[in-house]
Amino acid sequence: MNESCASDSNTGNKFKQISLGPKAVKIPSEWKVRFIKDLTVDEKFAIVDGPFGTQLHADEYVSEGYPLVRISNLSFNGKFIPDKLAFVREEKIRELNRSKIVPGDIIIAKTGATIGKNAIFPDDFDKGLIASSCLKISIDQNLSNTKFVHYWINSTFGQDLIDLYSSGTTRKSINIEPFGKIKIPNPPLAEQRRIAEILSTVDEQIQQTDKIIEETKALKHGLMQDLLIRGIGHDCFKQVYFGPESAEIPAPWDVVKLGDVVDQYRGGASLSSNDFTDDGIPVIPKGGINQRGVLRIPEEDQQYCSNEYAHSNKSSLVSEGDLVTVSRDLVSSAPNIGRVVEVPDREYIISQGVNAMEINDDQLNPQYLIYLSNSHLYRNHMKRIKVGSTQVHIRKDDFLSTPIPCPPIEEQREIVDVLSAAEQQIREEIDRKSKLQELKRGFMQDLLTGKVRVPVET
Numbered sequence: 397m398n399e400s401c402a403s404d405s406n407t408g409n410k411f412k413q414i415s416l417g418p419k420a421v422k423i424p425s426e427w428k429v430r431f432i433k434d435l436t437v438d439e440k441f442a443i444v445d446g447p448f449g450t451q452l453h454a455d456e457y458v459s460e461g462y463p464l465v466r467i468s469n470l471s472f473n474g475k476f477i478p479d480k481l482a483f484v485r486e487e488k489i490r491e492l493n494r495s496k497i498v499p500g501d502i503i504i505a506k507t508g509a510t511i512g513k514n515a516i517f518p519d520d521f522d523k524g525l526i527a528s529s530c531l532k533i534s535i536d537q538n539l540s541n542t543k544f545v546h547y548w549i550n551s552t553f554g555q556d557l558i559d560l561y562s563s564g565t566t567r568k569s570i571n572i573e574p575f576g577k578i579k580i581p582n583p584p585l586a587e588q589r590r591i592a593e594i595l596s597t598v599d600e601q602i603q604q605t606d607k608i609i610e611e612t613k614a615l616k617h618g619l620m621q622d623l624l625i626r627g628i629g630h631d632c633f634k635q636v637y638f639g640p641e642s643a644e645i646p647a648p649w650d651v652v653k654l655g656d657v658v659d660q661y662r663g664g665a666s667l668s669s670n671d672f673t674d675d676g677i678p679v680i681p682k683g684g685i686n687q688r689g690v691l692r693i694p695e696e697d698q699q700y701c702s703n704e705y706a707h708s709n710k711s712s713l714v715s716e717g718d719l720v721t722v723s724r725d726l727v728s729s730a731p732n733i734g735r736v737v738e739v740p741d742r743e744y745i746i747s748q749g750v751n752a753m754e755i756n757d758d759q760l761n762p763q764y765l766i767y768l769s770n771s772h773l774y775r776n777h778m779k780r781i782k783v784g785s786t787q788v789h790i791r792k793d794d795f796l797s798t799p800i801p802c803p804p805i806e807e808q809r810e811i812v813d814v815l816s817a818a819e820q821q822i823r824e825e826i827d828r829k830s831k832l833q834e835l836k837r838g839f840m841q842d843l844l845t846g847k848v849r850v851p852v853e854t
Contacts, residue, residue: 409849416553416579417560423581424846433576435545437534458483463524465497467505467513470530474550475603476515488525495532498523500542502533502549504558507569512558516546531570540582543592544844548580551840581845586852591843594850598836605829609822616818623811624771627803638773638799639780645801652759655796660754664746665701665712672699677706678742680714682749685722691737706745714752715743719762721769723790724749730788734778734795736769738762749789760800761808767815768800 410425423429461483463469468480489496497503497517505513507529517524517532526532535542548554561574583591626633630646638651645651655661665671667679678700684693706713714720718739725733736753746752755762768774781794803811842848 411846414579414581417557419553419556421553421581421845422847424583424849426584427846428582429579430539430582431576432533432545432578432580435533435535435540435580435582437536456485456488458485461485462489463521464488464527465503465517465524465530466527467508467510467529470503470505470510470513470515472513473602474515474546474599476518478518478520484525489523492525495526496523497526497532498534500535502535502542502546504531504533504549504570505529506531507564508567511562511568511570512549512555514546514549516542531572531575540580541585541588541592543596544583544588545580547592547595547840548844551844553844554578554580583846584852587850590850590852594843595836595839598832598839602829602832602836605825605832609825609829612818612822612825616815616822619815619818620767620771623814624768625773625801627807628810628814636799636801638777641773641776643773643801646803648804650802651799652802653796654798654800657756657760657800657802658753658796659756660752661792661796662711662746662752664748664750665705665709667701667705667745667747671701671705673702674700676700676702677713677745680720680739680744680746680750682722682724682726682747685720685732685735685737685750691720691740701745706743709745712745712747712752713743714739714746716741717762719753719755719765720746721751721753721795722749723751723792723795725782725788726786728785728788730778730782733782733788733790734769734774734798736766738766758805760802761805761812763812763816764808765800767812773801774798 411422412425413420413422414429415421462485463478463481464484466480466482469477471477499517499519499521501517503515503517503526505511533545535545549558557578558570558575559568561578562568562570582588625643625645627646627649630648632647633644634647635642635644636651664680672679678693678698680691681693681699684691686692716739719736720739721734721736722732723734725731755765777798778790781798782788782790802808843850
């Protein structure tokens with residue numbers, strides 16, 4: 397397998413160089429290298445292609461039965477997603493025995509944009525069936541550890557080789573025969589198990605962090621819907637109407653029109669394709685305004701215009717701390733129309749469909765308005781006042797007539813403090829998850845090639 401041996405000058409450990417597709421990788425000299433197909437339980441049925449997709453008769457689906465594993469049950473981080481399972485009748489297990497799966501089988505998406513997504517079929521189910529767009533691998537536990545192989549497939553090495561051994565132009569698909577000849581380093585079994593345990597421990601920490609993030613998001617969501625309508629520490633309420641929708645708000649609160657607290661409302665620049673440049677002043681497009689009061693523009697999607705153009709359209713310039721909202725949306729459901737976000741850290745120019753607002757912060761706390769723009773009451777009002785079909789928009793007068801529950805300014809600040817604390821916890825957990833994922837990537841790179849060796853009990 398094109399191997400050559402050498403010693404590490406620092407540690408004295410011996411390594412050999414192997415070819416993984418076009419890449420050369422060093423692994424410990426005592427590690428073996430095997431083809432995927434040679435690690436399976438039954439070579440004849442080593443890599444099985446599912447026999448059917450979703451072309452089943454309606455009466456073949458049941459609420460309980462044997463799970464049909466499809467691409468939607470697999471993820472790019474190697475996790476199984478059970479809440480999207482479909483179930484089929486027992487007869488299908490007997491009819492399609494070759495595509496039966498059992499706990500421990502590795503399931504891999506074989507086609508399209510999802511190619512390479514994979515997961516281990518979990519212990520929660522006795523058996524199931526794979527769909528036509530998936531492959532299964534059953535690892536011989538005397539030769540290799542399933543989790544080790546699974547982590548290898550999920551590594552950059554494995555995903556690059558899957559891409560290499562796939563074909564197709566408009567829709568790529570894994571070719572089973574060359575896929576079976578993908579080479580995998582094969583350390584001693586005890587070392588494989590230890591490597592898998594270490595990576596599984598990091599995965600468990602990532603999952604715990606995910607759980608905390610989701611729980612904190614749910615807490616924040618509940619707090620928003622409560623605090624933005626019920627306030628803090630009130631026991632006397634009044635019923636008010638926001639269009640056809642009514643709500644009970646604290647008796648001391650006012651209801652004002654948004655236009656009553658907006659001192660200035662400015663539109664975006666009419667940028668044409670010729671106005672965009674490689675650098676300069678970044679542009680805020682309609683799609684940059686997202687939920688949670690966040691301006692989110694992926695770096696690769698960020699567009700710019702020249703400084704000259706921007707400053708000849710000064711009314712469309714915004715800077716750190718300014719508020720912007722989206723007044724047009726190309727999606728008919730307009731999920732983000734009317735949401736308010738704060739401009740971060742630098743100067744931008746807003747494009748058409750984005751509007752800048754200056755509000756009277758003696759009457760309305762800017763962060764309070766941002767949170768309010770994500771509340772049910774506000775979102776339902778935006779749905780009622782949007783117009784158009786192919787390009788949904790909100791008229792200026794309708795937007796500025798939006799009714800706003802307006803607590804005393806001090807209570808607004810208290811509400812913002814509570815919601816900001818929850819938001820801060822979410823950000824900290826997301827940052828923690830990112831660091832864990834980076835740690836896992838480093839571990840995979842080092843452990844799966846033997847660059848870092850792990851102690852194994854003998």
